[in-house]
Amino acid sequence: MDDDTPPFFYVMNYASEAEGDVIDMVSGNPDWEPPEALREGLREYADAETDQFQYPPSVGLRELREEIAKRRGVDISQVIITNGAGEANHLAMAGGLEAVDGNEIILADPVYPYYDGRTSLLDAEKTLIPVDKDGHLNPETVHKRASEETAVIVVNSPNNPMGVTYDGDAIEQLLGVAEEYDALLVSDEVYDHFDYSGRFTSALSFDSPNRIVTNSFSKSMAVTGWRVGYAIFPREDRPAPYNELVDSARTRHMLTNVAISRPAQASVLRALRETDPSYYEAVREQMVERIDRFTSALDAAGAEYTEPEGSFYVMARFPGLPGTMENIEMLIDEAGVAGMPGEAFGDSRSDWMRFALVSPRVEEAAQRLAEFFE
Amino acid sequence: MDDDTPPFFYVMNYASEAEGDVIDMVSGNPDWEPPEALREGLREYADAETDQFQYPPSVGLRELREEIAKRRGVDISQVIITNGAGEANHLAMAGGLEAVDGNEIILADPVYPYYDGRTSLLDAEKTLIPVDKDGHLNPETVHKRASEETAVIVVNSPNNPMGVTYDGDAIEQLLGVAEEYDALLVSDEVYDHFDYSGRFTSALSFDSPNRIVTNSFSKSMAVTGWRVGYAIFPREDRPAPYNELVDSARTRHMLTNVAISRPAQASVLRALRETDPSYYEAVREQMVERIDRFTSALDAAGAEYTEPEGSFYVMARFPGLPGTMENIEMLIDEAGVAGMPGEAFGDSRSDWMRFALVSPRVEEAAQRLAEFFE
The missing domain is CATH 3.40.640.10 (Type I PLP-dependent aspartate aminotransferase-like (Major domain))
Structure with missing residues (x-):
């Protein structure tokens, strides 16, 4: 998911202009290191013969x-x-x-x-x-x-x-x-x-x-x-x-x-x-940890959520707070956490919110949400 | 022009399987160095922060x-x-x-x-x-x-x-x-x-x-x-x-x-x-030189050609040798020079041949053609 589709652009923009510190859980951009051989590969290519270009x-x-x-x-x-x-x-x-x-x-x-x-x-x-x-x-x-x-x-x-x-x-x-x-x-x-x-x-x-x-x-x-x-x-x-x-x-x-x-x-x-399989395994384990921490906070906040089984995303619904764009803005302003409104993905989960767990600050985001809904 | 359209692929393949040494004037791939800052830019990027990826x-x-x-x-x-x-x-x-x-x-x-x-x-x-x-x-x-x-x-x-x-x-x-x-x-x-x-x-x-x-x-x-x-x-x-x-x-x-x-x-x-303008100027001058040498050989061979004014290509017609695929093959086998048949580009110049001047061996190619048609 990139940041150009209108609702994404709107949320990213709103979050960046917000007064306080906002944790970005909007788009699916990994925040971890690529395999070292990828950087090595690019360095090697930069010195290649011109026919390789x-x-x-x-x-x-x-x-x-x-x-x-x-x-x-x-x-x-x-x-x-x-x-x-x-x-x-x-x-x-x-x-x-x-x-x-x-x-x-x-x-x-x-x-x-x-x-x-x-x-x-x-x-x-x-x-x-x-x-x-x-x-x-x-x-x-x-x-x-x-x-x-x-x-x-x-x-x-x-x-x-x-x-x-x-x-x-x-x-x-x-x-x-x-x-x-x-x-x-x-x-x-x-x-x-x-x-x-x-x-x-x-x-x-x-x-x-x-x-x-x-x-x-x-x-x-x-x-x-x-x-x-x-x-x-x-x-x-x-x-x-x-x-x-x-x-x-x-x-x-x-x-x-x-x-x-x-x-x-x-x-x-x-x-x-x-790249050794351990690279992929370590990244996956990091995501499992993030999911554990985030869903614990969702439990503490009394939120309903779809059991995470794969990818980077958690779909959640907070009590009394349907996932409209207005409520997304409210969470940005008052809890300092930016997610995506469910309505950006169609009708069937329009009152849910999507959170992308691609930030080293997932635990902090979870705490902020738990405190906000306390 | 890449090498995947069927006639290009066919000619490249025929040339690579030919018995003798063949000078490739088939496709428009530059054979010179890119600007140094381009290689530098790639090296720099290889060390960038992960959000730049x-x-x-x-x-x-x-x-x-x-x-x-x-x-x-x-x-x-x-x-x-x-x-x-x-x-x-x-x-x-x-x-x-x-x-x-x-x-x-x-x-x-x-x-x-x-x-x-x-x-x-x-x-x-x-x-x-x-x-x-x-x-x-x-x-x-x-x-x-x-x-x-x-x-x-x-x-x-x-x-x-x-x-x-x-x-x-x-x-x-x-x-x-x-x-x-x-x-x-x-x-x-x-x-x-x-x-x-x-x-x-x-x-x-x-x-x-x-x-x-x-x-x-x-x-x-x-x-x-x-x-x-x-x-x-x-x-x-x-x-x-x-x-x-x-x-x-x-x-x-x-x-x-x-x-x-x-x-x-x-x-x-x-x-x-x-990149300094002198980079582009030097590459252009190299191409002007190649064109001079190649067209001199065409003159010597008694060929008709369209006066080169721009790009990498010269369209030429040799006396008694229309630019069919068969004659392209013949020039590969007997003169050691590979061009493209005019018929690959439509009807109006189907009996011409196109030569791409993107080889350091343009002068050698020109000599081979001049000798062949002597």
Whole structure:
């Protein structure tokens, strides 16, 4: 999530102009160090021969695609390196819409605002399905609402903004709906390194041509501004029209972006090769600690919240304080904590608030909230 | 030009598999050093605080936009930083097509293949207008062919693949055609630092809301793979629908790419501030020398060629050897020089060949050609 969508911009601005000290829990920018090999990779690249500064292949550096293909257990021909998961989702949604019959895109509500905006940009019919009480999209509800008109179903797991993780059964059932209606499941897995429930299952685990998986290194390597992501499309030996998705995405990618910035690709490649699993583990543990502290404060404040299972976010509702923009402003002014209003993510949780746990001051924020609601 | 469009890929591949030594004059990748401040900028960025690694503003780093706005004499609100000129042209063509009446895009023939492909991607009606004998698109011909159906006219000056530069009169006349039919002139000026004729005039020199100017640092800083470009849209105080172009481009950019890679933006900013004009002058002088040597060899070979006025390219026709793919292969095998067949750029120069002067071995290539045709 970046800071440009209007409600984000508004809240960031309001918080920065507030009189007192405000703890920023608005946007999903990691506040921790990237892997050391990433910085090393950039230093190394700065001294490279000039031919290394010229156009990489449009689909991405071959070695980076190989590393990704090997790790994800797919063929290298299925992988396109993109300008972050943003472009990966754009290619997946635009390509899916074009390839199959139907013009409907199904999204969860609350929704990550980029999916919503992109659906409008693509002139698709938008169906927002409210999540259940536990914060999960119910595959049976999706099944009931889907039809021949359905072209794309987007799922984000671990999820922004709900902070939940979908299990393998749910992903398999959603994939089943896509298969039944000759549609595509777009599975955005950018928070895959941030599952605390142990239930995260990639859509790649299921053998189906009806899925496109998107991901990026923005969160796992703490570099949301470097813009290196990827999409994994069905193999070209799959039945039509799924076999054509990767090639039409290559064309769309080439004609939109030509190629992706090479300094960032080269650094991510080095970090991918050299970073020990303990790096990811330590970051995950830090987030688990932050969640513990923050939810303890929510308990103390008598707040209702969706049990955090993954990603960086906690959705909460305070007694007598629905998550409107007015109340967000009030919490900034009077408690010194800035979150996002639920209404920024759709209708179903419009009286909730979203807090991003990407600040070293999470514990302090928790105390401020507990004291405010005492 | 990158190496992924099918004919480029084919020629590069053929050349690399040829038996003897082959001099590569196929693609437009600079073979010289970038400004030293660019490498410095990347080293500096590698040591930055972690918050510098997170999402930059979607429209680009403010300081970079300020530098560009100042140099180009426009308001900062008109500038969007893009993933190279590729994305800038995509935003300009897609946005122009959407904003004004008509569905026709007018292009010069020979055409830079990305304009052609993008026109197809956007489902626009394509009108290719052959250039005159001197390699220039004739504004009067464009005027005769344009109509109410015309939405966008794309001009590239200095030009790829013709190697010519348009003068101010031509740009003003093309702009006049755009104004007459409520269309947009998209002026791609990526080779603006490589004008040898002294006649280059930016479309920004004329006060009109009917133009979008695109550019990048790929050629001027010799980093085609870093992907930092920009588009300059009409001001928001211009009449409708031109006033809305920049805001709809911001939305399209955000929903396609979210933001542009920050290491590259930060480095370009530093290079833009610190690079002395003598850097650009030295690179231009090197290119003038290469052109002299190459055209002398063409003269010696009895070849016809379009007088080089700008960019990196020379279009030439050898006696009895039309620029088909077969003859390109023959020159690779028997002369050890790889160019591009004219047919890769449209119909009007399909029996010519394009040579990119981005090799330190230009003189050697020239000798090989002169000897071959002796």
